[in-house]
Amino acid sequence: xxxxxxxxxxxxxxxxVTGVALVADDYFSARYDLDRSAGVFSRPAHKLYGQxxxxxxxxxxxxxxxxxxxxMLRNMVAAGKAPLALLLNIANPxxxxxxxxxxxxxxxxxxxxxxxxxxxGETVTVDPEAGxxxxxxxx
Amino acid sequence: xxxxxxEQEMLEGRHGTPRKWAMQQLMRVGRxxxxxxxxxxxxxxxxxxxxxxxxxxxxxxxxVAKAPPEHRRARVPTxxxxxxxxxxxxxxxxxxxxxxxxxRRAIAAFRAMDFLLADTCINYQTVMPPVLxxxxxxxxxxxxxxxxxxxxxxxxxxxxxxxxxxxxTGRVPRYGYHxxxxxxxxxxxxxxxxxxxxxxxxxxxxxxxxxxxxxxEVPAILGIEGAxxxxxxxxxxAALASFGTVALFHMVGVTPEATDLPAVMDPGGSAPETxxxxxxxxxxxxxxxxxxxxxxxxxxAPQLSLMELxxxxxxxxxxxxxxxxxxxxxxxxxxxxxxxxLGLTQRIERAGAIVLKGVCFxxxxxxxxxxxxxxxxxxxxxxxxxxxxxxxxxxxSLGTMEQCVAAxxxxxxxxxxx
Numbered sequence: 001x002x003x004x005x006x007x008x009x010x011x012x013x014x015x016x017v018t019g020v021a022l023v024a025d026d027y028f029s030a031r032y033d034l035d036r037s038a039g040v041f042s043r044p045a046h047k048l049y050g051q052x053x054x055x056x057x058x059x060x061x062x063x064x065x066x067x068x069x070x071x072m073l074r075n076m077v078a079a080g081k082a083p084l085a086l087l088l089n090i091a092n093p094x095x096x097x098x099x100x101x102x103x104x105x106x107x108x109x110x111x112x113x114x115x116x117x118x119x120x121g122e123t124v125t126v127d128p129e130a131g132x133x134x135x136x137x138x139x
Numbered sequence: 140x141x142x143x144x145x146e147q148e149m150l151e152g153r154h155g156t157p158r159k160w161a162m163q164q165l166m167r168v169g170r171x172x173x174x175x176x177x178x179x180x181x182x183x184x185x186x187x188x189x190x191x192x193x194x195x196x197x198x199x200x201x202x203v204a205k206a207p208p209e210h211r212r213a214r215v216p217t218x219x220x221x222x223x224x225x226x227x228x229x230x231x232x233x234x235x236x237x238x239x240x241x242x243r244r245a246i247a248a249f250r251a252m253d254f255l256l257a258d259t260c261i262n263y264q265t266v267m268p269p270v271l272x273x274x275x276x277x278x279x280x281x282x283x284x285x286x287x288x289x290x291x292x293x294x295x296x297x298x299x300x301x302x303x304x305x306x307x308t309g310r311v312p313r314y315g316y317h318x319x320x321x322x323x324x325x326x327x328x329x330x331x332x333x334x335x336x337x338x339x340x341x342x343x344x345x346x347x348x349x350x351x352x353x354x355x356e357v358p359a360i361l362g363i364e365g366a367x368x369x370x371x372x373x374x375x376x377a378a379l380a381s382f383g384t385v386a387l388f389h390m391v392g393v394t395p396e397a398t399d400l401p402a403v404m405d406p407g408g409s410a411p412e413t414x415x416x417x418x419x420x421x422x423x424x425x426x427x428x429x430x431x432x433x434x435x436x437x438x439x440a441p442q443l444s445l446m447e448l449x450x451x452x453x454x455x456x457x458x459x460x461x462x463x464x465x466x467x468x469x470x471x472x473x474x475x476x477x478x479x480x481l482g483l484t485q486r487i488e489r490a491g492a493i494v495l496k497g498v499c500f501x502x503x504x505x506x507x508x509x510x511x512x513x514x515x516x517x518x519x520x521x522x523x524x525x526x527x528x529x530x531x532x533x534x535x536s537l538g539t540m541e542q543c544v545a546a547x548x549x550x551x552x553x554x555x556x557x
Contacts, residue, residue, distance in 0.1 A: 010171075011170075011171075012171065013167055027352065029530075031191070031527065032526070032530045034530070035506075042530055043529055043530040044529065062352065062384075064384050065280070065382075065526075065527070066279075066280050066381065066527070067278055067296055067297075067298040067299065068190075068298075069298065070299050070301065071187065071191040071193070071298065071299040072193070074193075074195050074300075075193030075195040077195075078193070078194070078195035079195075090353060091171075091354075092354035093168065093172070093301070094296050094298040096167075096168050096171045097164075097168050097299075097301040098298060100167040100168055100300070100301075101164060101301075
């Protein structure tokens with residue numbers, strides 16, 4: 001897992017993790033977009049409609065909608081139905097509060113559009129404390 | 140972050156484990172946003188329905204509630220957002236005992252923390268309206284945007300865990316809309332058509348929200364002549380916050396910080412965009428359903444004021460909701476008591492509707508209700524509700540309150556309402 005492209009962002013929240021990316025040019029709200037018991041995107045208009053986000057490094061444009069996500073992320077982690085990490089171009093306070101409460105790895109404010117810099121299926125390491133995402137070369 | 144002595148003591152656990160957790164939660168958020176210190180708040184509005192909390196959230200609250208009273212009680216007045224269960228109506232809606240039990244446990248924990256169970260998202264209309272410059276920790280997007288914009292108070296979106304932490308400490312990190320320079324408008328919209336009713340005000344909020352799509356953008360609205368009502372601004376703000384994750388708007392000549400455009404506009408802000416009647420019409424058309432059998436009409440999101448209930452009662456006098464269609468109306472416990480006393484509840488329920496108190500439809504396990512009741516096609520006059528509810532397996536239609544009532548009586552979504 002050495003080498004690869006490095007994308008820098010603002011220092012984030014949560015532990016360092018490595019996993020497979022799921023990327024879309026769309027927004028994120030746990031309440032508006034997800035069937036949290038099935039672990040899939042359930043909003044028909046969402047670009048990831050029908051796809052499972054469980055255990056993936058979820059990469060989206062930004063936060064959307066209401067405040068419920070602040071509670072929901074912790075329950076999703078406890079139920080084993082959470083993404084492994086969440087990367088957004090720009091967060092709102094709700095996502096940050098929810099990630100802090102859930103101890104879910106979370107970053108934003110990257111040097112490039114994160115939804116263009118990472119492709120679905122790539123393996124990435126997210127290191128929130130260092131403010132660094134590493135995209136590993138295909139094996 | 141710079142801490143004063145009391146903050147340092149709370150962080151070290153000298154005021155108990157809950158306040159220590161609360162300081163840690165707030166500092167993680169504060170550091171993320173480069174906050175330099177904390178700001179004291181005078182009121183907290185806590186969103187914590189059991190659907191959002193889940194079992195993990197309720198267990199967390201119960202741990203706080205078991206701490207000694209001097210460690211667990213709120214430091215500032217804290218009112219609750221709608222609950223997920225109306226205990227007088229939940230069985231009729233196909234909600235389960237398990238859902239009710241989770242809600243009971245959350246309520247018991249909130250009582251132990253000395254929270255005021257107002258169970259309302261319109262606390263700015265019904266509990267204690269904030270004032271210009273007052274720092275708050277408000278926890279519903281609709282209550283935050285209204286307090287920030289219409290009243291000139293100062294709050295970020297404080298989601299449940301952070302609002303809980305604010306209640307336990309009496310403060311929040313100073314970032315975002317607590318800082319005057321961040322309150323300047325970055326976008327401007329010239330509105331060419333005045334919305335004709337509450338749903339059209341919501342549609343206008345939705346049109347602008349879809350274009351903004353960032354918490355850190357502040358829209359300035361121009362072209363609104365004469366003051367809108369509190370209910371009109373409530374629907375506008377709730378939709379703007381829901382579609383755009385926006386926490387503050389300025390309406391020039393209407394909201395208190397926007398005496399004129401230069402008073403609020405950032406010199407680096409973008410050129411004004413125009414919103415015309417066609418944009419509002421297209422927004423309605425984006426929700427279909429004309430001619431479909433109608434399963435349920437919902438008036439909620441935000442909860443209805445006494446004035447909205449009066450209008451609805453007038454529309455329902457002498458008519459009956461179709462036997463194959465349900466109608467739900469959500470308001471706060473205090474407004475419900477007033478509506479009972481004034482005979483409005485009886486007039487609304489005589490037509491076949493159910494008036495719910497202390498809840499809001501999308502916060503009450505709407506997916507499970509839909510599955511239990513066989514509901515799919517939903518109609519509402521709330522742009523916010525139709526935005527949220529598609530993710531819960533419903534097919535939503537948007538119409539005026541009059542169109543919603545006519546559709547409920549006919550049992551079908553009218554053609555041309557979409």
